[in-house]
Amino acid sequence: xxxxxxxxxxxxxxxxxxxxxxxxxxxxxxxxxxxxxxxxxxxxxxxxxxxxxxxxxxxxxxxxxxxxxxxxxxxxxxxxxxxxxxxxxxxxxxxxxxxxxxxxxxxxxxxxxxxxxxxxxxxxxxxxxxxxxxxxxxxxxxxxxxxxxxxxxxxxxxxxxxxxxxxxxxxxxxxxxxxxxxxxxxxxxxxxxxxxxxxxxxxxxxxxxxxxxxxxxxxxxxxxxxxxxxxxxxxxxxxxxxxxxxxxxxxxxxxxxxxxxxxxxxxxxxxxxxxxxxxxxxxxxxxxxxxxxxxxxxxxxxxxxxxxxxxxxxxxxxxxxxxxxxxxxxxxxx
Amino acid sequence: xxxxxxxxxxxxxxxxxxxxxxxxxxxxxxxxxxxxxxxxxxxxxxxxxxxxxxxxxxxxxxxxxxxxxxxxxxxxxxxxxxxxxxxxxxxxxxxxxxxxxxxxxxxxxxxxxxxxxxxxxxxxxxxxxxxxxxxxxxxxxxxxxxxxxxxxxxxxxxxxxxxxxxxxxxxxxxxxxxxxxxxxxxxxxxxxxxxxxxxxxxxxxxxxxxxxxxxxxxxxxxxxxxxxxxxxxxxxxxxxxxxxxxxxxxxxxxxxxxxxxxxxxxxxxxxxxxxxxxxxxxxxxxxxxxxxxxxxxxxxxxxxxxxxxxxxxxxxxxxxxxxxxxxxxxxxxx
Numbered sequence: 001x002x003x004x005x006x007x008x009x010x011x012x013x014x015x016x017x018x019x020x021x022x023x024x025x026x027x028x029x030x031x032x033x034x035x036x037x038x039x040x041x042x043x044x045x046x047x048x049x050x051x052x053x054x055x056x057x058x059x060x061x062x063x064x065x066x067x068x069x070x071x072x073x074x075x076x077x078x079x080x081x082x083x084x085x086x087x088x089x090x091x092x093x094x095x096x097x098x099x100x101x102x103x104x105x106x107x108x109x110x111x112x113x114x115x116x117x118x119x120x121x122x123x124x125x126x127x128x129x130x131x132x133x134x135x136x137x138x139x140x141x142x143x144x145x146x147x148x149x150x151x152x153x154x155x156x157x158x159x160x161x162x163x164x165x166x167x168x169x170x171x172x173x174x175x176x177x178x179x180x181x182x183x184x185x186x187x188x189x190x191x192x193x194x195x196x197x198x199x200x201x202x203x204x205x206x207x208x209x210x211x212x213x214x215x216x217x218x219x220x221x222x223x224x225x226x227x228x229x230x231x232x233x234x235x236x237x238x239x240x241x242x243x244x245x246x247x248x249x250x251x252x253x254x255x256x257x258x259x260x261x262x263x264x265x266x267x268x269x270x271x272x273x274x275x276x277x278x279x280x281x282x283x284x285x286x287x288x289x290x291x292x293x294x295x296x297x298x299x300x301x302x303x304x305x306x307x308x309x310x311x312x313x314x315x316x317x318x319x320x321x322x323x324x325x326x327x328x329x330x331x332x333x334x
Numbered sequence: 335x336x337x338x339x340x341x342x343x344x345x346x347x348x349x350x351x352x353x354x355x356x357x358x359x360x361x362x363x364x365x366x367x368x369x370x371x372x373x374x375x376x377x378x379x380x381x382x383x384x385x386x387x388x389x390x391x392x393x394x395x396x397x398x399x400x401x402x403x404x405x406x407x408x409x410x411x412x413x414x415x416x417x418x419x420x421x422x423x424x425x426x427x428x429x430x431x432x433x434x435x436x437x438x439x440x441x442x443x444x445x446x447x448x449x450x451x452x453x454x455x456x457x458x459x460x461x462x463x464x465x466x467x468x469x470x471x472x473x474x475x476x477x478x479x480x481x482x483x484x485x486x487x488x489x490x491x492x493x494x495x496x497x498x499x500x501x502x503x504x505x506x507x508x509x510x511x512x513x514x515x516x517x518x519x520x521x522x523x524x525x526x527x528x529x530x531x532x533x534x535x536x537x538x539x540x541x542x543x544x545x546x547x548x549x550x551x552x553x554x555x556x557x558x559x560x561x562x563x564x565x566x567x568x569x570x571x572x573x574x575x576x577x578x579x580x581x582x583x584x585x586x587x588x589x590x591x592x593x594x595x596x597x598x599x600x601x602x603x604x605x606x607x608x609x610x611x612x613x614x615x616x617x618x619x620x621x622x623x624x625x626x627x628x629x630x631x632x633x634x635x636x637x638x639x640x641x642x643x644x645x646x647x648x649x650x651x652x653x654x655x656x657x658x659x660x661x662x663x664x665x666x667x668x
Contacts, residue, residue, distance in 0.1 A: 003603060004599060004606060004639065005565070005606055011602065012602075015602045015603075018612070018627075019605050021625075022605065022612070056600070192336040192338070193336060210336070232340050232348075263598065263600060265338060266634050267629070268349045268634075269339060270338075271349045272338060272340070272348045272349050273338060273352070274353075275348050328601075330663075
């Protein structure tokens with residue numbers, strides 16, 4: 001894989017300069033720090049929503065900042081956590097008097113830094129709550145669900161919490177809905193190739209031709225095992241089973257489905273994957289409410305994909321249906 | 335590159351089955367042929383817009399079928415033209431009494447087949463016009479502009495014509511606006527890697543590590559020359575110059591910019607590219623009206639990108655601002 005870049009050490013900041021230049025009406029930054037990204041859309045009295053995490057996962061994380069989703073994002077280096085100070089800067093900027101909710105993935109560095117930012121915000125009398133998304137079923141067993149990594153399914157937590165905040169729900173309510181979404185979303189991923197981190201210039205792990213790894217994380221965290229590449233249908237069968245067992249599901253349930261590309265896998269193949277997902281769900285009597293197919297949480301130029309299911313009830317559907325608009329994607333009212 | 339597929343010969347049809355399953359409210363097919371894709375959105379008396387071309391370029395071509403853009407698309411095999419009969423089927427379905435406009439890229443097979451479809455439609459008393467997009471500056475010199483390939487800039491032709499048709503303009507008017515858009519859009523592309531066609535299972539051309547090719551087409555058509563990989567800024571400088579010279583541009587002009595990823599290149603890098611585009615345009619006094627950054631015309635898992643500029647006037651801006659909604663992307667009113 002060859003890259004379009006200038007100096008590798010400027011990769012993240014030049015990407016941000018490009019984004020601010022491309023979307024001057026939608027996003028900006030605070031404290032003269034490009035990595036403290038905030039939405040230009042503001043609404044007095046609305047709960048502020050912030051996220052953050054390493055770069056290299058676009059549209060995760062900063063691509064979810066915009067009307068109907070999040071208000072701010074702290075941008076780390078490639079696969080690196082942003083700092084507590086950056087998180088505090090964003091927090092202060094997006095607080096509209098109703099408190100701030102942090103939503104981020106279950107990774108040690110992020111937890112440590114968001115915890116510190118929360119403490120600092122407390123001292124400035126900003127009420128901060130935290131919801132940590134961890135829905136990667138194969139990253140830890142069910143009795144250790146709090147160890148599970150956060151991956152593409154975090155999109156649903158942003159979506160539901162973002163819509164609730166936009167509907168002027170209280171911090172308690174937005175937090176409750178974010179937690180409820182976490183409880184109802186499950187993801188399994190798989191990789192067909194590693195990716196190359198710009199500053200390192202080499203693959204972050206080995207994945208030989210003809211092999212795949214189901215359960216692999218978006219930073220190359222090990223999956224179940226390295227095994228021979230199978231057909232798309234067999235792969236989907238293997239991935240969907242642990243998702244459906246974990247919650248569990250029964251006939252008559254309703255879901256939203258997210259088929260997420262990790263970077264290099266063509267959209268064509270994500271639809272081949274969804275084809276099989278829809279067949280399995282139909283066989284089990286599970287109704288599909290809506291579907292997202294595309295790149296929602298990538299890993300540079302990694303080939304592979306993940307499947308996320310959000311189990312819905314009427315309340316979650318109400319918020320899922322609401323529109324959003326960011327520089328990366330737009331949803332009309334469903 | 336490894337692929338998610340079942341049998342390579344089913345790649346396109348299974349992709350389509352996945353798409354129809356994922357977007358049952360938006361798209362369907364006619365004549366029991368999945369490759370004859372039409373929008374479920376219909377408006378009596380509206381000019382019908384159709385396109386078509388080979389698969390492997392999503393969201394091109396079928397991803398542009400939806401409200402505010404196109405009404406139908408004929409889907410070929412990977413990098414292969416669809417048939418005249420398929421085009422006729424789509425034409426008959428989308429004709430709402432105001433005639434049909436074909437908009438497609440400047441490739442021999444497509445021209446031959448769309449010409450035949452037009453003749454067959456004439457015999458069924460459906461008035462059909464054609465606009466062939468060819469805006470790849472480096473694929474032919476200015477005095478042979480009719481030989482230029484159609485690449486990502488065709489998005490703008492769909493956008494303007496789609497908005498005009500939605501605004502209930504006549505076939506004459508929609509055709510005029512589509513031609514005007516073609517006259518004002520220019521693209522230059524570059525490749526960092528080849529792609530692998532599923533049924534062939536090997537790269538469609540050679541592009542060694544450390545090399546790039548500016549001017550390369552989306553099927554691997556040769557560019558200017560194979561040369562050493564340069565910095566992103568140097569690459570953008572080299573690409574933008576022939577675009578700006580060709581039209582030409584002067585200070586005070588206004589443009590829309592499309593930075594298109596070919597498949598494997600991360601969105602991060604497309605923003606690094608746009609950063610430099612915006613600097614150059616600013617230096618030249620060219621105003622940016624709006625920007626699209628993402629995947630608009632891909633080539634499977636090819637790494638690389640293209641830059642398109644559409645020179646705007648008040649009329650084109652009016653139609654560019656209008657919203658659209660397809661299974662692949664949504665634009666709110668700008």
